[in-house]
Amino acid sequence: MEKKLKITILLAFVASTAMFSQSLSTSFPWKRKSAPAVILGRYVDRDPDDKEQIPAFWGNEESLKGSVFPESTSDSVAGTFTITWDICYPLMHKFKGWSVMLFPGDTIRVDFNKRAFDKYLAYKKETPQDSITTPKLQELWKKAIHIEGASFMLPPPIQMKVMMQGYSREYATAHYHDTMDEWREVCWKEFLDVVQQLDTLCLSPEEQEFQRMLIEQDYLRKVRSYVFTKEIWDLTTDEDSLAMFEKQFTFKDPHAPELTYYRNTLGFLACLKNDFDEGKRYIQANGLEDSPLGHWFKELDEAKAVMTRVKANQPVTENELKVLSPEFQTQIREVQALMMKETADRKGKKRDLPDGAPHEWLPKIVAEHKGHIVFIDFWATWCGPCCKGMKEMESVKEELVARGVDFVYITDTSSDSNEWLKYVAQHAGDHYIVSKDKKEEMQIPEYDNGIPHYLIYDRSGKLVKAVTGWIGVDAMMQELEKVE
Numbered sequence: 001m002e003k004k005l006k007i008t009i010l011l012a013f014v015a016s017t018a019m020f021s022q023s024l025s026t027s028f029p030w031k032r033k034s035a036p037a038v039i040l041g042r043y044v045d046r047d048p049d050d051k052e053q054i055p056a057f058w059g060n061e062e063s064l065k066g067s068v069f070p071e072s073t074s075d076s077v078a079g080t081f082t083i084t085w086d087i088c089y090p091l092m093h094k095f096k097g098w099s100v101m102l103f104p105g106d107t108i109r110v111d112f113n114k115r116a117f118d119k120y121l122a123y124k125k126e127t128p129q130d131s132i133t134t135p136k137l138q139e140l141w142k143k144a145i146h147i148e149g150a151s152f153m154l155p156p157p158i159q160m161k162v163m164m165q166g167y168s169r170e171y172a173t174a175h176y177h178d179t180m181d182e183w184r185e186v187c188w189k190e191f192l193d194v195v196q197q198l199d200t201l202c203l204s205p206e207e208q209e210f211q212r213m214l215i216e217q218d219y220l221r222k223v224r225s226y227v228f229t230k231e232i233w234d235l236t237t238d239e240d241s242l243a244m245f246e247k248q249f250t251f252k253d254p255h256a257p258e259l260t261y262y263r264n265t266l267g268f269l270a271c272l273k274n275d276f277d278e279g280k281r282y283i284q285a286n287g288l289e290d291s292p293l294g295h296w297f298k299e300l301d302e303a304k305a306v307m308t309r310v311k312a313n314q315p316v317t318e319n320e321l322k323v324l325s326p327e328f329q330t331q332i333r334e335v336q337a338l339m340m341k342e343t344a345d346r347k348g349k350k351r352d353l354p355d356g357a358p359h360e361w362l363p364k365i366v367a368e369h370k371g372h373i374v375f376i377d378f379w380a381t382w383c384g385p386c387c388k389g390m391k392e393m394e395s396v397k398e399e400l401v402a403r404g405v406d407f408v409y410i411t412d413t414s415s416d417s418n419e420w421l422k423y424v425a426q427h428a429g430d431h432y433i434v435s436k437d438k439k440e441e442m443q444i445p446e447y448d449n450g451i452p453h454y455l456i457y458d459r460s461g462k463l464v465k466a467v468t469g470w471i472g473v474d475a476m477m478q479e480l481e482k483v484e
Helices: 002-018 114-126 135-144 169-174 180-199 205-224 228-234 239-248 265-271 278-285 292-311 318-322 326-340 358-367 384-402 417-426 473-481
Strands: 035-043 071-075 080-087 091-095 098-102 107-112 145-148 348-350 373-378 405-412 429-434 453-457 463-468
Touching: 035 098, 080 091, 098 107, 114 135, 135 145, 169 228, 180 205, 205 265, 205 278, 228 239, 265 278, 265 292, 278 292, 292 326, 318 326, 326 417, 348 417, 358 373, 358 429, 373 384, 384 405, 384 473, 417 429, 453 473, 463 473
Parallel strands: 035 107, 348 429, 373 405, 405 429
Antiparallel strands: 035 080, 071 080, 091 098, 107 145, 373 453, 453 463
């Protein structure tokens, strides 16, 4: 059986590599470069008294710079807003309930009719989850959102029988005993069913291609949830059984030749919604690194590794930069220049990490402040409670410093470099930035990946308190007052 499976996978690989030369019917271009992408938004059909701001949004699941927030402005009286992302590859900018695909260099004009959008949402809610989109739903969408100037016009959202609406107890129970091979075939059968429904919709070749890629990513997401079906509804608490299922899990797939997303770098557009790297992991598991998308992911990973070092204040040679694709070089050089820039009126100090292994850094940092109480704040620029805590502690910082309290701030490279430097300028103390993987090796006391996380050391360098989450100035002062 194992030999037969290996032969099947080998044949799948041979078949798939022969298909790499085939180009998808892509009519949406992607010129590789680094450039801002701008959304010029306008509310239409407004009441005179309406004072809309920028609609709630998020984005940048994938970003070389790691910029969580774009530049944005709004005019609540005129009902207009502007959002600017600095990107070097496509970004899915998501508003609440709808999204815009941004390419480097795009200037997109969006007219948003909130009343029509509310009607769209109301009708969508009434549409059965296991049915395909009705023409009326598409019509309502087009009345709600009008976009001009996009390199790629994101198709209206379609509602069809989806792969995974959440597992009922009955569904989880029915598939609890599935082997990995059996589970993959369940996922594949449902995938084919959804693809058949897609074929019944009146879509352009471009829209059809894009939606197909999204459905393929849903298939991979469902395959990845193999172990989850065993855990849900507390059907088992047996760690040995779960370990057995986890051991079975694999992305190796005899159906690989029938998927399309990895045959063109534009398959990355589908991976933008991919929170757990299924697309890339699938490529690696099936030996598809030589596919166009496989090559692009390799380039991106190499660039991200260099960017991580730059953001962590580590040296990068010119030769290391020159081997990267030009659009990646542009953004890395911008961050490199930013990190090297010094400001005369900066309150805080950028500090280099101590020599030695990551688990030695924290003790060495504390040892530098012998005779002082040390207040260490693990935070990130994208963490609201972290930033709130830093700002509120400023009201008591002068008093604490007079008592001999030293402030130390440690973030990782998930923080935006520009935002980090702004905080360094505003907050007195020692500021460190560490790569995400090295932070995991620091052996931070009582740390469970939750931030903000605070450590308080006494004057002899002994840890006396660890606090996770911002507890407020008064409560934090009470903790510090206990330390001699």
